[in-house]
Amino acid sequence: MNVRLPLVEPFARDHTYCTYCPKLCRDLCPVSTAQGRETTTPWGKMSLLHHAATGRPALGDQSPDVDPLAPSYAATFWACTGCMRCKTGCEHDNEVAAALGAGRAEAYTRGAAPASAVAFVARSAARLERSVSAANEVFGADALDPSAPVAFFPGCTAVVTAPEDARAGLFATKALCARKVGVEARGCCGLPWLFAGDHDGFVKAARTNATRLSRHELVVASDPGCAHAMRDIYRMHGIALRARVLHLTELAGAELARLRRTTPDGPVRYHDACHLGRGLGVYDAPRNVLARLTGRAPEEMPHARARAECTGGGGLLPITDPRTADDIAAERMRDHARAGAGTLVTGCPTARRRLERAGATAVDLAGWIARAL
Numbered sequence: 001m002n003v004r005l006p007l008v009e010p011f012a013r014d015h016t017y018c019t020y021c022p023k024l025c026r027d028l029c030p031v032s033t034a035q036g037r038e039t040t041t042p043w044g045k046m047s048l049l050h051h052a053a054t055g056r057p058a059l060g061d062q063s064p065d066v067d068p069l070a071p072s073y074a075a076t077f078w079a080c081t082g083c084m085r086c087k088t089g090c091e092h093d094n095e096v097a098a099a100l101g102a103g104r105a106e107a108y109t110r111g112a113a114p115a116s117a118v119a120f121v122a123r124s125a126a127r128l129e130r131s132v133s134a135a136n137e138v139f140g141a142d143a144l145d146p147s148a149p150v151a152f153f154p155g156c157t158a159v160v161t162a163p164e165d166a167r168a169g170l171f172a173t174k175a176l177c178a179r180k181v182g183v184e185a186r187g188c189c190g191l192p193w194l195f196a197g198d199h200d201g202f203v204k205a206a207r208t209n210a211t212r213l214s215r216h217e218l219v220v221a222s223d224p225g226c227a228h229a230m231r232d233i234y235r236m237h238g239i240a241l242r243a244r245v246l247h248l249t250e251l252a253g254a255e256l257a258r259l260r261r262t263t264p265d266g267p268v269r270y271h272d273a274c275h276l277g278r279g280l281g282v283y284d285a286p287r288n289v290l291a292r293l294t295g296r297a298p299e300e301m302p303h304a305r306a307r308a309e310c311t312g313g314g315g316l317l318p319i320t321d322p323r324t325a326d327d328i329a330a331e332r333m334r335d336h337a338r339a340g341a342g343t344l345v346t347g348c349p350t351a352r353r354r355l356e357r358a359g360a361t362a363v364d365l366a367g368w369i370a371r372a373l
């Protein structure tokens, strides 16, 4: 069997190198670690992708008769949070998450996506309607201002699950920019479609968003997933967004002198969210902000910065495999407890939610930045 997978073709080098690799990143993947399965190591997933793209089974004992694009096999492409941690152990800088995303898209168009991902896409219109209506309640329907030089992009997760953080993000953006700021909450950044495997849905959402946001000079996003999508992932898919894109912690990190000291109770530990750290390369700004707010450098998780561990909330894993996603979050809680507990602060609404669900006292830095202004 050898079918053409156009979306996977740009990743031919990546899946070939992985297939013949002695699994150097095997201990870095939160999914395979939580599941204890070889199949969901980056090597396992990329070998299956290699098989799908070339028709050649990986080394090992896979039968040449296996169809890697049959739903039971293709589901493996969804066993990834998109955390990019494997990349930090890879000599070749392999793009495992993006390659698996392309595999998802090819499987999706062949009707081989997991039922949960397909159902998620079917609920997209209702999900978007809910998020737009939540944003109207949080900011007021007249907060949209396409003529403002700065747009604040709160992201769907914060407006629906943490409206107070979304409001704080707008307050902080206005105070830090000292320019006219409009809210852009009419659409989703598109990542959920990409993670589900609906490539066309992602491209449509990203193009709409890019057109709307290109009217502004600067876009400030409080969700690192949205910021990473708009700054880098759109470009990888040939979609141009002309405005400069910053995450809120980058904006605050450049204006430290404007932040007042606050005094939170107990130890404060910083968790690097995947899209903010490995995605956007933002490690120092949130730490500098926390040091300014509390008067001391934040405590660290056992693995921090580029090697920081994932909370299991990305890549649609909480939808396609909630048990593994919860196991990953529970492991982060154990890390946090072993390191001395306290308040966990992160720059990501999804990570905050995952950590809170797992039992942590978790805070989105947006709220603390707003309080310090």
Ligand code: SF4
Pocket: 017, 018, 019, 021, 022, 023, 024, 025, 026, 042, 043, 046, 086, 087, 089, 090, 091, 092, 093, 094, 096
């Ligand atoms: S990502 Fe790099 S280290 Fe990991 S399996 Fe692939 S080639 Fe090996």
Ligand code: SF4
Pocket: 028, 029, 030, 031, 032, 041, 042, 045, 079, 080, 081, 082, 083, 084, 085, 086, 087, 096, 097
């Ligand atoms: S991106 Fe993260 S979840 Fe996906 S294969 Fe790499 S380490 Fe595993």
